[in-house]
Amino acid sequence: MSLTAVEIHNLTVTYDRRPVLWDIDFSLPAGHLIGVVGPNGSGKTTLLKSIMQLIPSSSGYIRLFDQPLEEVRHRISYVPQRESVDWDFPVSVRQVVRMGRYRRGNLLRRLSAQDKALADHAIEQVGMTAFADRQISQLSGGQQQRVFIARSLAQEADLYFMDEPFAGVDAASEDAILKLLSSMKEAGKTVVIVHHDLQTARSFFDWMVLLNTRLIKAGVTKEVFTSQNLQEAYGGQLTILSQVSDLVQEKDFPIREKQYRDKP
Ligand SMILES: Nc1ncnc2c1ncn2[C@@H]1O[C@H](COP(=O)(O)OP(=O)(O)OP(=O)(O)O)[C@@H](O)[C@H]1O
Ligand SMILES: [Mg+2]
Known part of the structure; x- marks a missing residue:
């Protein structure tokens, strides 16, 4: 597949005038599992946030499937880094995952039986069916992570951005998530994953973006690693x-x- 999922051109992002991303330029092909790798503070989370327009950029532009984000938002899903989420919010696993079925700007729409079935299927895919009625505050870190991935799956997007989905999950959950990601790739999805563990990065991803404020290299894993x-x-x-x-x-x-x- 030669379709371009992400195109970033001259992207610079600063916090308090300090550049955190500097003149970043790369394109990512659709249909791959792509790792975004770099040391702590290298701008990985900032990169995803600027792609999702959650923070302003100083310069540059970003296109997703050759369009601005606003045009393709319904095809894009974002799983934030776990620490950034308020987990005390009183809501059950099933409710969180069903949120993935609401389209932006259409929160008042009632969910159909099909929406609900899709949400339940997503919960099953991450192995959380037994916990579907549990409050999210009463889950372990790895279980919370899986719920967030399920919500993202329920969106049925084409392009997924996940910030450290493997952080704090045990080996069994890691295996389950990895299997899920492979089947997403087989279904033609593009999954961009921030990952800080170099040991596993090489085997998880077929494409990689290596970052440290500047872009070091983006390309097939063999050439980047x-x-x-x-x-x-x-x-x-x-x-x-x-x-x-x-x-x-x-x-x-x-x-x-x-x-x-x-x-x-
Ligand atoms: N809201 C903010 N205000 C000011 N500086 C920030 C803010 N968020 C992040 N930074 C700084 O920007 C830099 C990049 O942060 P970012 O969170 O993108 O790094 P990261 O690569 O995701 O790191 P980690 O591996 O620790 O998650 C860091 O130096 C960080 O301290
Ligand atoms: Mg981060």
Whole structure:
């Protein structure tokens, strides 16, 4: 598929005049699982927020499926980073997921039986059927994350942005989410995922955006996940780099990092 899902041109975002994203330029093809990777504070969340127009940008433009966000909003779904959500809000799992069925500007519409069935199916897909009537405040972190993913699934979008969906989930949930993401890809969906774990990033995603305020590289995982690019993104954080050195498969692997690998 050669359709472009996301096109970003000259994007600069500043907080209090400090640039957090600087002159970012890239395009992402539709139909892939795409990881957005970079160190803490590198602008990953800011990138998703500016794509969703939740914060203003200083310059540049963003197009989704070759259109501005307003034109395609019903095809786009966004799962925010878990810490940014008020989980004390008194609402059940089923109610949260059904919210995914309300179209923007149409909150008064009644949900059809089909909407409700779709919401229940989404709850089932993330393995939360047994908890459907539970208040979201009474769930574990990983369960809350799965509910948010279910709400996003219920939207039946074409393009999904998820901010750290694997943060704080156990191995079983991680497996379940990953399977779900693969089936979404098979159904032709585009899923853009902020992910901070380099160890797993390489196997999870077939495309990658490597970020550190500036764009280091966007492309197929094999081309992005090189020791040179990672060095550029993570700078002096050698522990991280030596941890991932085994994962980087390059013939011309720098000797310096081989030594790190040899040390226990
Ligand atoms: N509302 C805000 N006001 C001022 N500065 C902010 C604000 N939100 C984020 N920042 C700063 O912008 C930078 C980028 O933040 P962002 O949340 O995009 O990083 P991130 O890559 O998502 O980090 P993490 O891996 O920790 O989630 C950080 O230096 C952060 O402190
Ligand atoms: Mg973040």
